[in-house]
Amino acid sequence: MLSWDDFRIVKAIADRKSLIEAAKALRINQSTVFRKLGQIEHELDARLFKRNRSGYALTPRGEEMVRLAERMAQDVAAFEQDLLGKTLTD
Numbered sequence: 001m002l003s004w005d006d007f008r009i010v011k012a013i014a015d016r017k018s019l020i021e022a023a024k025a026l027r028i029n030q031s032t033v034f035r036k037l038g039q040i041e042h043e044l045d046a047r048l049f050k051r052n053r054s055g056y057a058l059t060p061r062g063e064e065m066v067r068l069a070e071r072m073a074q075d076v077a078a079f080e081q082d083l084l085g086k087t088l089t090d
Contacts, residue, residue, distance in 0.1 A: 002040070002044075004072065005036075006036070006040050007065060007068060007072060008026070009026065009033060009036050009037065009040070010040065010065050010066060011065075011066050011073075012025050012026050012033075013033065013049065013056050014049075014056070014062065014066045017056050017057070018055050018056065019033045019034055019037070019056070037049070044061070046059070047059050047061070047062075048061055049062055
């Protein structure tokens with residue numbers, strides 16, 4: 001079963017097109033990002049990225065996962081804003 005962290009990792013790789021840069025952004029080790037991506041792709045039985053010299057490029061399945069990650073991030077931000085607004089006025 002996928003977790004929110006799996007979506008965050010895939011989105012970080014997609015945004016930065018590099019495992020090294022994704023690891024820096026997530027503040028985790030590059031080998032952890034590499035290992036987690038392998039686990040996610042294995043679990044999904046699908047490649048999420050095409051690996052090439054210029055970096056990591058999303059496959060159609062990867063694009064779908066990034067869209068979901070973006071939507072989740074927006075929903076969490078909206079929830080936090082709503083919660084903050086209620087806390088300030090309550």
